[in-house]
Amino acid sequence: MPLFPRPATAAASGAPAKPAKAKRRLRATAAVAAAAAAVLALSACGGPAQSSADGKVELRFSWWGGDKRAQVTQAAIAAFEAENPNIKIKAEYGDWSGYWDKLATQVAANDAPDIIQMDEKYITEYSTRGALLDLSKYGIDTSKLDEAALNAGKSDDGLTGIAAGINAATILANPAVFKAAGVALPDDKTWTWEDFERISAEVTAKSPKGTYGAAAYGTDEASLGVWLRQNGKSLYTSDGKLGFEPSDIAGWWDFLKQLSEKKAVPSASEVVEAEAAPLDQSGLATGKNGLAFWWSNQLPALEKAAGGELQVLRFPSKTGKAANTQLWYKASQFWSASSRTKHPEEVAKFINFLANDTKAGEILLADRGVYPNSEVRAAIQAKLTPADVKVVKFIDQIKGELGEAPAPPPKGAGAIQEIIKRYSSEVLFNRLSTQDAGTKAVDEMNSAISS
Amino acid sequence: MSAISELSSMSRRKGPVTEEEKRANRRDNKAAYIFLLPWLVGLVVITVGPMLMSLYLAFTDYNLLQPPEWTGLDNFTRMLGDARLHNSLRVTFTYVLVGVPLQLAVALLIALVLDKGLRGLPFYRSVFYLPSLLGGSVAVAILWKQIFGTTGLVNQVLAMFGIAGPGWISDPSTSLGSIILLHVWTFGSPMIIFLAGLRQIPNMYYEAAEVDGATTLQKFWRITLPMLSPIIFFNLVLQIIGSFQSFTQAFIVSGGNGGPSDSTMFFTLYLYQKGFGQFDMGYASAMAWFLLVIIGAFTAVNFIASKYWVFYDD
Numbered sequence: 001m002p003l004f005p006r007p008a009t010a011a012a013s014g015a016p017a018k019p020a021k022a023k024r025r026l027r028a029t030a031a032v033a034a035a036a037a038a039v040l041a042l043s044a045c046g047g048p049a050q051s052s053a054d055g056k057v058e059l060r061f062s063w064w065g066g067d068k069r070a071q072v073t074q075a076a077i078a079a080f081e082a083e084n085p086n087i088k089i090k091a092e093y094g095d096w097s098g099y100w101d102k103l104a105t106q107v108a109a110n111d112a113p114d115i116i117q118m119d120e121k122y123i124t125e126y127s128t129r130g131a132l133l134d135l136s137k138y139g140i141d142t143s144k145l146d147e148a149a150l151n152a153g154k155s156d157d158g159l160t161g162i163a164a165g166i167n168a169a170t171i172l173a174n175p176a177v178f179k180a181a182g183v184a185l186p187d188d189k190t191w192t193w194e195d196f197e198r199i200s201a202e203v204t205a206k207s208p209k210g211t212y213g214a215a216a217y218g219t220d221e222a223s224l225g226v227w228l229r230q231n232g233k234s235l236y237t238s239d240g241k242l243g244f245e246p247s248d249i250a251g252w253w254d255f256l257k258q259l260s261e262k263k264a265v266p267s268a269s270e271v272v273e274a275e276a277a278p279l280d281q282s283g284l285a286t287g288k289n290g291l292a293f294w295w296s297n298q299l300p301a302l303e304k305a306a307g308g309e310l311q312v313l314r315f316p317s318k319t320g321k322a323a324n325t326q327l328w329y330k331a332s333q334f335w336s337a338s339s340r341t342k343h344p345e346e347v348a349k350f351i352n353f354l355a356n357d358t359k360a361g362e363i364l365l366a367d368r369g370v371y372p373n374s375e376v377r378a379a380i381q382a383k384l385t386p387a388d389v390k391v392v393k394f395i396d397q398i399k400g401e402l403g404e405a406p407a408p409p410p411k412g413a414g415a416i417q418e419i420i421k422r423y424s425s426e427v428l429f430n431r432l433s434t435q436d437a438g439t440k441a442v443d444e445m446n447s448a449i450s451s
Numbered sequence: 452m453s454a455i456s457e458l459s460s461m462s463r464r465k466g467p468v469t470e471e472e473k474r475a476n477r478r479d480n481k482a483a484y485i486f487l488l489p490w491l492v493g494l495v496v497i498t499v500g501p502m503l504m505s506l507y508l509a510f511t512d513y514n515l516l517q518p519p520e521w522t523g524l525d526n527f528t529r530m531l532g533d534a535r536l537h538n539s540l541r542v543t544f545t546y547v548l549v550g551v552p553l554q555l556a557v558a559l560l561i562a563l564v565l566d567k568g569l570r571g572l573p574f575y576r577s578v579f580y581l582p583s584l585l586g587g588s589v590a591v592a593i594l595w596k597q598i599f600g601t602t603g604l605v606n607q608v609l610a611m612f613g614i615a616g617p618g619w620i621s622d623p624s625t626s627l628g629s630i631i632l633l634h635v636w637t638f639g640s641p642m643i644i645f646l647a648g649l650r651q652i653p654n655m656y657y658e659a660a661e662v663d664g665a666t667t668l669q670k671f672w673r674i675t676l677p678m679l680s681p682i683i684f685f686n687l688v689l690q691i692i693g694s695f696q697s698f699t700q701a702f703i704v705s706g707g708n709g710g711p712s713d714s715t716m717f718f719t720l721y722l723y724q725k726g727f728g729q730f731d732m733g734y735a736s737a738m739a740w741f742l743l744v745i746i747g748a749f750t751a752v753n754f755i756a757s758k759y760w761v762f763y764d765d
Contacts, residue, residue, distance in 0.1 A: 097707060101727040108515035108732070125730065129516035210602065268711075269601050269618025276596075276706035415729050418708060425711045429623055448729070 055086055057346050062092040063117035063333075064099040066279055068301045069367050076363045080353050087346050089115075095278065100414065107131050112338035114347050118161050119333055120152065121413045126336070127157040128411055133337040134158030138348030141356050148405055149372040152331040155408070161334025162355050165369020167297040168327050168395060169222040173311040177290040181206035181213075188313035189322045193255065196291075196316045200264035203290045215283050215292035216265035218256050218424030219275050220417050223293045226315045227252045229326035229403055240410035242445055246438035253427045253434040260428055268428035275421060280305040296394055297332050297369040300387035312394040314401075326403035329395070332369035370395045412449040419444050508736035515732050526737035536738070538713050539721040542627060546717065547694045550634040555686055558638035562645035563675075576646065583639025592633070592703030596620055599629045620704055623714035630715055633700050641686040648682035649675070677762045684761045688753050695746050698723070718742055 063073060070093055077089045092113055094102070100122065106112045107126075118126065126132050136159040142150055146166060153161035171188075178185050181203045186195060200213025207213075217223035225235045231251070234243035259265045266274065266283070274283055279298065283289035285305035294302065296312060303310050317324040335351045337344065354360050361376035366388035371377040377392075384392065409416075423441040426432040432440070484491075509526060511519035530536055561579055565572060585591045598604045599619035606616035619629045656674045665673070676683075698719040701709065709716030709724070718738070726735030 101723075104515050104727055104730060126516065129514060131516045267601070267618075269621040272621035272711045273600055273618060275710075412729075418724075418728075421708065422710060422712060425623070429712060431623065431712060 056088055057086060057343050058088045058090060059115060059341075059343060059346060059350065060090045060092060060113040061115040061350070062099075062103070062113040064094060064096045065117075065367075066301055068304060069093075072364050072367050076354065076360045079359050079363060080350060083353075084346075084349065087350070089350065107338070110340065112340060114338055114341040114343065115350060116336045116338060117164070117333050118336040120331060121409050121416070123153070123161050123334060123336065124155065124408060124411045125414060127155050127160040130157070131339055132157070132160035133339045133341060133344055133347070134160060135162060135337060135348060135351065138344055140348050140352045144356065144373045144375050146329075146372040146374070148329055149331050152408065153334050153336075161331075161336045162351055163331035163333075163372045164335055164354070165297055165332040165366070166329050166372055166395060167295045167332040167369035167391075168329060168398060169226055169315065170294060170296045170299075170394065171291050171313040171315055172284055172294045172299060172302060173291050173313055174284055174287060174289065174306060174308070175311055176306075176308055177207065177211060177287055178203060181211075181290070183290075185311065186313065186316075188316075190320045191316045192318060192320045193316045195320075197255075197259055197262060197264050200259065200291060201262040204263045207290075211288050211290075212266045212270075212283070213264050213290045214259070215274065215289040216256060216259065216271045216424075216428070217293050218253070218271070218428070219421050220293075221420060222295070223315075224249065224252060224420060225406065226326060229328075229406070230318050230324065234406055235416075236407045236409055236413070236449075238407040240407075240449065242442060242449070243407070244442075246435070246442045248438075249441060250434040250438035253424065253437060256424065257427060257434065268425065271428060272425055284310070295330070295332065295369075296391050297366060299391050300366065300385065303387045312390055314398065322398075323401050325398075325401060327398055328402055328404075328406055331372075366391050410449045415448040416445055419448065505736040505739055508733050509740050510737075511733045513733040513736075514730040516730065519733060522733070526734045527741075529734065530737065530741065535713060535716065536718075536721060539709070539716045539718045542709075542714065542716055543695060543718040545627060546631060546634070546697070547691060550631045551687065551690045551694050553631070554635045554638050554690065555641055555683065557635055558641035558686070559645050559679075559683075561638065562642045562649060563671075565642075565646060566649040576643070579642055580639035583637045585637075589699065589703050592700050595629070595633050595700075596704050621711055623710075623712040626705070626711060626714045630700055630704055633704075634694065634697070641690060644682055644686055645679070648679050652678040680761045681763060684753070684757050688750060691749055691753065692746055695742065695749070 061077070063069070065073075070091075073093070074091060077091060081087065081089060103112070103116065112131065116132075118132070123132070134157065140159075140162060142159075142162070145163065149163035149166050150159075152163055153159055173185055175185060183199060183203050183206060186199050191199075196214070203213030204211070221235055228234055228244050228248060231248060233245075233248050237243045256265070260268065265271070266289075277283075279285065279301060282292065282302070282305075284292035284294070285302055287306065291313070299310055299312060314322055315325045315327065317326075335354055337347045337351065341347050354364070356373050356376065358376050358379045361371055361373070361380045362383050365380060365384055370392050371380065381392075419441055423432070423437040427434055427437050508519055510521060510523055512522045512525070513519035565575055565579070569575065582591075596603075600606070601616075601618035601621065603619075605619060609616040617625055619625045652675065656678070657670055660670050660674060696719060698717065701715045701717045701720050702723070705711075705715045705720075707720075709720045719742070722735050722738040722742070725731045725738065
């Protein structure tokens with residue numbers, strides 16, 4: 001089947017004249033050289049960080065986060081390098097969405113970064129599979145660290161993560177949206193979920209088209225966690241199982257549907273679109289939502305994106321009592337290290353710097369949450385920006401109201417958020433009843449965390 | 452006649468082969484292999500090696516962090532009961548069976564118009580080819596997302612006529628359609644091939660048909676289509692294979708999760724999620740080999756069916 005038949009002359013032309021032997025040998029040598037060069041080029045790419053001949057150690061450090069985090073983290077690296085001229089830290093950072101795929105691939109390829117910013121959803125997965133270094137053996141000072149935050153990084157596999165910050169689940173409010181709608185900001189010490197619904201619907205009704213009182217929940221497990229805890233359940237149990245029944249999550253979706261019907265939250269399509277938006281373009285930052293569900297440490301970055309002040313609020317409760325909101329302190333993220341790092345001592349030195357050195361604290365401030373080291377926290381107090389101060393104040397305020405510390409997410413917990421998201425949209429688009437969605441979601445979650 | 456048979460007929464020569472010639476041949480072969488070496492190394496290291504590895508992994512439980520464990524056919528039996536996998540097959544088949552014929556029809560139509568010998572043909576050809584260069588790219592997928600968003604260009608235009616459009620990409624009932632449309636829009640490469648094919652149809656057939664008083668439509672059905680059938684076949688095979696493997700568009704448009712509600716969860720996207728998102732690389736490898744079987748089967752059916760509709764002039 002000749003698609004583009006060659007001209008007859010090409011096929012008929014005979015063999016070219018034979019070159020002299022010497023010429024041919026030269027040609028062969030050149031070919032070998034070219035081939036060798038290609039092979040060398042192939043093998044030259046990739047490979048883990050290594051110490052060079054002059055005794056300089058290069059470490060790779062990867063994290064997720066936005067521009068602001070990149071700036072402060074780079075500055076902290078520079079401060080560390082100035083003190084330790086023989087250690088060079090190479091930064092690798094990106095968005096949350098691609099971070100975990102990349103990390104899994106790097107670890108599988110034996111090319112993991114030496115220092116890894118870790119999340120509680122994945123730390124068990126990586127720890128139990130032996131991918132993380134037990135940091136307790138390398139002399140990192142943990143004496144000043146908040147005890148709960150420190151324990152969050154401990155497991156049977158040792159101390160595989162040092163908490164980088166403390167945060168809490170919050171609702172952030174954009175006062176500009178409330179002002180434009182002429183609605184008063186809620187009192188977060190007394191508000192109930194009914195108030196949340198009423199106020200959000202009112203803001204939507206009094207705002208221009210496309211602006212809603214609140215962002216929808218249902219895109220992550222934090223808001224589900226709060227809901228479950230207020231109902232006497234939990235996301236996970238301490239023995240690594242799901243802590244709730246299909247009917248519990250169905251109730252959460254029932255209320256979400258109610259919010260959606262009252263237009264307190266955006267339409268199903270808009271919710272799906274909002275999921276994909278990065279922090280800078282989120283509904284809260286762009287003034288399209290009056291209230292939204294965020295972690296406390298994200299407030300400064302969101303204020304920067306919104307170009308105005310935001311307010312931190314407690315979650316609503318069932319009873320209207322702040323003591324019943326059942327919030328908790330979460331280790332915002334962990335400093336972890338690859339178990340295959342060639343330079344565990346230097347890695348530990350760097351993590352020790354990040355966790356315990358006031359210089360690092362003065363640069364990082366509250367970007368990764370409130371500092372777990374009490375000394376650093378006190379020392380940097382004066383340097384905090386107004387946005388940071390708000391976050392620290394909030395964390396202090398809720399201290400007396402906290403519920404029990406939640407059980408750590410088990411292995412496989414990384415898949416839970418995606419399952420919640422998917423079934424939330426099934427519910428919002430009326431493709432599944434909340435009961436059916438609950439049964440199916442719980443089935444999938446069970447198999448995700450048991451495998 | 453295939454390229455291989457052409458080559459072998461070239462090498463057949465008359466007369467006995469002398470020792471000197473044999474040696475020269477061997478040396479020539481050696482040089483050829485040396486020249487091929489860079490490519491061969493690439494093929495073995497980057498393609499064949501990983502392929503064999505994935506064939507092995509398909510029969511194991513491999514979580515990326517620990518060594519794989521042999522589990523036999525377990526991954527394949529799991530695939531039978533995986534509802535999300537079945538859904539991803541449904542999505543992929545819809546995409547291929549709707550998208551490919553539509554795209555080829557558009558490509559042929561544009562090629563026919565361009566073949567009319569319009570002035571500035573190279574310019575139009577380039578313009579129509581442009582989407583194909585861009586279509587698979589991340590940038591265009593993002594653009595697509597904007598255009599078909601709830602407040603995107605399409606809905607703004609619809610709003611002028613008083614129609615409230617849905618969130619084309621964020622509504623599960625229209626999201627796959629939007630991606631198929633993106634695929635159809637990248638009709639450039641089949642179009643170029645169609646154009647080349649149209650140029651090869653001898654004019655005498657049309658002249659003869661005109662003398663007999665054939666209409667334009669008759670000429671198209673009786674001359675153009677049969678003469679073009681090898682080209683259509685070629686495009687069909689290529690596009691089907693390509694479409695089964697398509698990934699980028701769905702990945703970007705859905706934000707990597709095949710959503711909303713798995714409505715754009717292509718087989719390849721699910722494979723990627725399983726392998727890289729959920730530490731299930733053994734299962735993902737099994738899926739990859741299953742996809743290879745599907746594509747192989749489709750291509751085989753295509754070739755068998757071609758006997759009944761593809762017409763070779765020579």
